Amino acid sequence: MKRRRSATLETTLSYALLVVLAIAVLFPFYWMIVTSFKNETQMRSIVSMFWPRPFAIENYQLLLAKTEFASWYGNSVFVAVSSTLVATGVGTVGAYALARLKFFGRGFMASATLITYLVPPSILFIPLYKQMQGLGMANSLAGLIAAYPSFTVPFVTWLLMGYFESIPEELEEAAMIDGATRFGAFYRIVLPLSAPGVLAAGLYAFTQAWNEFLYALVFITDGRLRTLPVGLASFITGDVYGWGYLMSGAVLTTLPVIAAYIYLQKYMVEGLTAGSVKG
Amino acid sequence: MAVPAAELRSKVVASRGGAAGLRHVLGPDYRMGYIFVAPIALCVLSLVAYPFCYAIYLSMTHKLVGMPPIFVGFENYIRLTWDGFFQRAVVNSFVFTFGSVIFKLGLGVLMALVLTSNIRWRSFWTGVLLIPWVAPTVVSALNFLWMFDGSLGVLNYLLVRVFRILPQGVGWLSEPGTAMASVVAVNVWRGFPFFGISFLAGMKAIPAELYEAAAVDGASKLQRFRHVTLPGIKNIMIIVVLLSTIWTFNDFQIVYILTKGGPGGTTMVMPVFTYETAFGAQRLGEAIAVALYLLPALAVTIMVLARYMRKGRRR
Numbered sequence: 001m002k003r004r005r006s007a008t009l010e011t012t013l014s015y016a017l018l019v020v021l022a023i024a025v026l027f028p029f030y031w032m033i034v035t036s037f038k039n040e041t042q043m044r045s046i047v048s049m050f051w052p053r054p055f056a057i058e059n060y061q062l063l064l065a066k067t068e069f070a071s072w073y074g075n076s077v078f079v080a081v082s083s084t085l086v087a088t089g090v091g092t093v094g095a096y097a098l099a100r101l102k103f104f105g106r107g108f109m110a111s112a113t114l115i116t117y118l119v120p121p122s123i124l125f126i127p128l129y130k131q132m133q134g135l136g137m138a139n140s141l142a143g144l145i146a147a148y149p150s151f152t153v154p155f156v157t158w159l160l161m162g163y164f165e166s167i168p169e170e171l172e173e174a175a176m177i178d179g180a181t182r183f184g185a186f187y188r189i190v191l192p193l194s195a196p197g198v199l200a201a202g203l204y205a206f207t208q209a210w211n212e213f214l215y216a217l218v219f220i221t222d223g224r225l226r227t228l229p230v231g232l233a234s235f236i237t238g239d240v241y242g243w244g245y246l247m248s249g250a251v252l253t254t255l256p257v258i259a260a261y262i263y264l265q266k267y268m269v270e271g272l273t274a275g276s277v278k279g
Numbered sequence: 280m281a282v283p284a285a286e287l288r289s290k291v292v293a294s295r296g297g298a299a300g301l302r303h304v305l306g307p308d309y310r311m312g313y314i315f316v317a318p319i320a321l322c323v324l325s326l327v328a329y330p331f332c333y334a335i336y337l338s339m340t341h342k343l344v345g346m347p348p349i350f351v352g353f354e355n356y357i358r359l360t361w362d363g364f365f366q367r368a369v370v371n372s373f374v375f376t377f378g379s380v381i382f383k384l385g386l387g388v389l390m391a392l393v394l395t396s397n398i399r400w401r402s403f404w405t406g407v408l409l410i411p412w413v414a415p416t417v418v419s420a421l422n423f424l425w426m427f428d429g430s431l432g433v434l435n436y437l438l439v440r441v442f443r444i445l446p447q448g449v450g451w452l453s454e455p456g457t458a459m460a461s462v463v464a465v466n467v468w469r470g471f472p473f474f475g476i477s478f479l480a481g482m483k484a485i486p487a488e489l490y491e492a493a494a495v496d497g498a499s500k501l502q503r504f505r506h507v508t509l510p511g512i513k514n515i516m517i518i519v520v521l522l523s524t525i526w527t528f529n530d531f532q533i534v535y536i537l538t539k540g541g542p543g544g545t546t547m548v549m550p551v552f553t554y555e556t557a558f559g560a561q562r563l564g565e566a567i568a569v570a571l572y573l574l575p576a577l578a579v580t581i582m583v584l585a586r587y588m589r590k591g592r593r594r
Binding site for chain 2: 018032131210228257
């Protein structure tokens with residue numbers, strides 16, 4: 001009897017904490033959406049504070065018609081998709097080699113990849129900028145696509161190494177006894193089995209590239225070539241902030257990440273736990 | 280397990296003959312291994328190792344934008360040591376990092392405990408609580424910049440008009456007394472779900488028998504947490520705390536967007552100081568010296584962390 005009561009108390013406490021945490025987590029996004037649908041007068045007055053009445057879509061119209069937001073969106077899609085494809089391809093084959101194949105230098109490469117993943121961008125951004133300048137790619141999207149593998153590739157590799165290690169080696173051995181080559185065993189057996197892991201890793205790489213700020217801020221000087229994070233942040237350098245259209249831009253920037261996240265949440269949580277910090 | 284694999288490979292080697300000598304020296308899969316690893320090696324060398332060495336060289340030069348570098352040895356580092364602005368940035372970085380990590384740790388444990396307790400829609404709640412971790416950091420920082428706004432921000436509105444806790448609004452980011460706490464709060468908000476989800480995974484991996492045995496021995500709820508849960512997630516805790524320490528210490532965007540180091544330098548942390556020295560003052564050599572100043576500490580942290588992460592994998 002006593003135990004049941006304490007269990008109920010515990011559950012109640014859990015729900016209370018969950019609700020508090022959920023409000024703290026969601027409120028900024030709720031506020032972002034509400035703000036994006038308010039016009040200037042609603043913003044300045046204190047009427048309709050927590051729900052825009054009426055719903056104003058002029059911020060979105062202004063954002064798309066009067067700012068360079070649309071081209072920033074294109075830039076971000078182009079940079080994030082390209083660097084995701086590079087990172088996933090390079091990371092998948094590399095991770096397989098480091099997880100499975102026996103060759104001299106494997107342990108060293110695995111350590112080097114992990115250490116690379118841990119080196120922070122705040123150390124690398126100036127020399128990388130000089131490097132891209134030397135190659136004539138400083139003020140271009142190509143420069144960003146070339147630089148982003150510095151963090152996406154080690155990350156994807158490390159994540160997928162864990163994934164490949166969790167697939168039983170006997171499957172490949174059986175395939176090879178049946179006459180498959182080493183490559184065939186990888187391509188026909190391991191790769192299809194790890195599709196969810198590769199997808200999750202790719203999604204991670206995409207969100208990392210989509211959210212990246214420092215390199216994009218430093219490399220790109222031409223206003224039209226900005227990516228979304230830098231473009232959005234550039235709205236606050238003026239004296240008049242224009243919170244309405246800034247927040248509508250924030251909503252549109254968040255959408256692809258959240259959509260991908262909802263769809264792949266299960267894989268992400270699994271990938272995160274199986275890959276990055278298992279132990 | 281290793282024996283049949285080795286036998287199989289020796290059979291494959293024998294049947295192909297030819298390059299058996301090289302296979303013996305470089306390992307049975309050396310050809311495919313090197314081809315598969317080559318792109319990563321290229322990435323690591325050209326995008327991390329080379330820039331890193333170049334950074335060390337540049338930090339020992341006087342380099343103004345547009346001018347060739349002049350080698351000056353450790354002069355930049357020595358001058359920084361006695362520079363009051365730099366010293367303050369170091370102190371601020373430590374306050375920002377440890378303040379953030381402690382709260383992330385506490386909230387992370389809380390989140391994991393709540394999500395492992397007897398609740399419905401567990402995966403729904405997990406999904407909701409992970410949102411700050413996946414949302415673009417710039418967007419989150421801008422949201423908080425707007426909510427913290429002194430005159431029109433919703434935080435002051437709630438505290439003054441709705442709940443009537445404060446008599447008047449606070450300039451959260453523009454007053455020296457509250458600016459650091461505010462940027463720490465945003466960093467905690469963004470980072471705690473990573474702690475929570477990692478601890479959750481660790482707690483799920485603890486065998487239920489351990490808890491049952493402890494309960495049979497008469498251990499209280501608190502004792503079970505202390506003697507079963509905490510030891511069970513110790514390794515994950517070390518990994519997550521070290522990872523987060525590196526990330527937080529080098530976090531640029533939250534502080535840059537919220538305060539740019541202000542007001543009056545009270546939130547000037549090292550990454551923002553690096554950026555300002557490089558692209559505000561245009562002194563590249565000195566800027567890189569700022570970024571590399573604590574390299575020995577960073578290197579030690581990375582080595583320890585890498586050991587733990589590899590150990591965690593090998594189980």
